[in-house]
Amino acid sequence: MVGSDAPQWTFTSAMGYPYYANPQDDDNGFVYFNSERCRAGSSLTFLSPSVSIKGLTNPKLTFYVFHVNISGSNDKDILQIQVSADDADYEDLAGGLIKLNATNDGWTLYEMPLTDYVGKEKVTIGFKGISGYGYNLAIDNITI
Numbered sequence: 001m002v003g004s005d006a007p008q009w010t011f012t013s014a015m016g017y018p019y020y021a022n023p024q025d026d027d028n029g030f031v032y033f034n035s036e037r038c039r040a041g042s043s044l045t046f047l048s049p050s051v052s053i054k055g056l057t058n059p060k061l062t063f064y065v066f067h068v069n070i071s072g073s074n075d076k077d078i079l080q081i082q083v084s085a086d087d088a089d090y091e092d093l094a095g096g097l098i099k100l101n102a103t104n105d106g107w108t109l110y111e112m113p114l115t116d117y118v119g120k121e122k123v124t125i126g127f128k129g130i131s132g133y134g135y136n137l138a139i140d141n142i143t144i
Contacts, residue, residue: 005037007044007131021138024064024107030140033129035077035100040133045082045090048125051144059114059144061125064107065098066138076100076132079139081112085120100134107140114144 013028015021023030031046053059065079081096093112117123125144129137 005034007034007038007042007129009033009044009046009127009129015136015138021066021107024066024140027141030066030138032139033077033079033131033137035129035131035134035136038131038133040076040131043128043130045126045128046139048127048142048144050122050124052121053114053117053123053144054119054121056118059118061093061112061114061142061144062109063127063142064109064140065100066140067100067104067106067108068135077134077137078130078132079137080128080130082126082128083114083117084124084126085117086122090124090126100132100137 009031011029011031013023015032033044061081077100079098081093082090083093084090095112098110114123127139
């Protein structure tokens with residue numbers, strides 16, 4: 001079966017089918033990409049607010065991704081982290097390609113350096129969900 005819904009990012013307080021997830025930081029909310037309901041290859045980017053990292057010497061992006069220990073045809077969802085600095089085009093962040101499948105279940109912490117953007121007044125992070133017609137992508141507790 002191939003999904004037919006448009007790709008979307010949604011805020012939620014919990015997720016049931018196809019797996020169960022609660023917020024990583026118990027704040028009653030996280031965001032997820034509906035990869036199990038849209039066509040494989042569909043994508044949509046969730047954008048952070050713009051922040052200044054001017055004056056920081058070692059900035060980093062941290063966030064959690066909910067992984068499901070799965071294998072087979074439904075393990076192809078991808079999260080690509082992107083960055084725009086001072087209104088430039090978005091570019092893929094080095095090391096920012098994350099696949100949903102994992103050997104562990106649950107929330108996993110990711111830390112990515114933003115040192116290439118030191119001194120920038122306006123930095124925006126993009127979380128690009130790419131459907132492999134899998135089990136949804138969930139992210140929580142995003143900080144810079």
